[in-house]
Amino acid sequence: MEIHGSGKLHDPVKIQICYGFIDDLSQRHRTTGAEFLEIKNFRFFIINVKGEKSKIEIQSKGDHWEGTFIPDQEGTYRILGMNDTQPVLVRSKNPQENVRPIDFMCGAYDVGHPSDNASPAQLMDIILQDKNGIYTVSPYRNMKPVDKGTNLRIFNPENWEKNISVGENHQAVFKPTMPGLYVIRQDWNDNTPGTFQGITYRKIRYRNNYCLWIN
Numbered sequence: 001m002e003i004h005g006s007g008k009l010h011d012p013v014k015i016q017i018c019y020g021f022i023d024d025l026s027q028r029h030r031t032t033g034a035e036f037l038e039i040k041n042f043r044f045f046i047i048n049v050k051g052e053k054s055k056i057e058i059q060s061k062g063d064h065w066e067g068t069f070i071p072d073q074e075g076t077y078r079i080l081g082m083n084d085t086q087p088v089l090v091r092s093k094n095p096q097e098n099v100r101p102i103d104f105m106c107g108a109y110d111v112g113h114p115s116d117n118a119s120p121a122q123l124m125d126i127i128l129q130d131k132n133g134i135y136t137v138s139p140y141r142n143m144k145p146v147d148k149g150t151n152l153r154i155f156n157p158e159n160w161e162k163n164i165s166v167g168e169n170h171q172a173v174f175k176p177t178m179p180g181l182y183v184i185r186q187d188w189n190d191n192t193p194g195t196f197q198g199i200t201y202r203k204i205r206y207r208n209n210y211c212l213w214i215n
Helices: 034-041
Strands: 002-004 013-017 019-022 028-031 043-047 053-056 065-069 075-083 099-111 124-131 134-141 151-155 161-165 172-174 180-190 194-196 199-201 203-214
Touching: 002 099, 002 203, 013 075, 019 034, 034 075, 053 065, 099 124, 124 180, 124 203, 134 180, 134 203, 161 172
Parallel strands: 099 203
Antiparallel strands: 002 013, 013 065, 019 028, 043 053, 043 075, 075 099, 124 134, 134 172, 151 161, 151 180, 180 203, 194 199
16 A cells, blocks of 8 residues: 655545565566455545544556545544455365455555544554654554564565564564655464355454555
């Protein structure tokens, strides 16, 4: 997910969601196909400066899906996405290896001075705070701070991966080193088996990607 705008009041903000792959040179490429079409099942919302939540409709735009909103007040706007309708991943003929994926996305967009009263707004959520180019990462699960030792994965614009652990204060820190899209990823496995769309699975893999664009 990429969030692009001028940072000014009343200027449209574009939210672009894409699917793709990483080549041998760590370059990201957008693609289309069955997985790309699954993006239409994401439900996207914006939480405005007042804390009011509204739905964002997305449309296919060639190699990405796109939605827009217009900020009418200064502060931080939060963008949230969720898809809990993806098909079960069939790993083999043994249903005990099947996995049901449930995916979340989140990000933020600032107009003027950022708001500092953000709170978790979905099952898996990540909130960032920036101070002098150093980001404090606060991940949540079930609206509560995650436990110490929870692992987070950060992918930089060149797709190099860095693992960081949440500390005793339920937070982690990192510093971006180049412009571009960073993805902060938190995974959580629920080992409760079940059946979805007629297919048995052994566990649910919850994943949340916070998408941070550095200019």
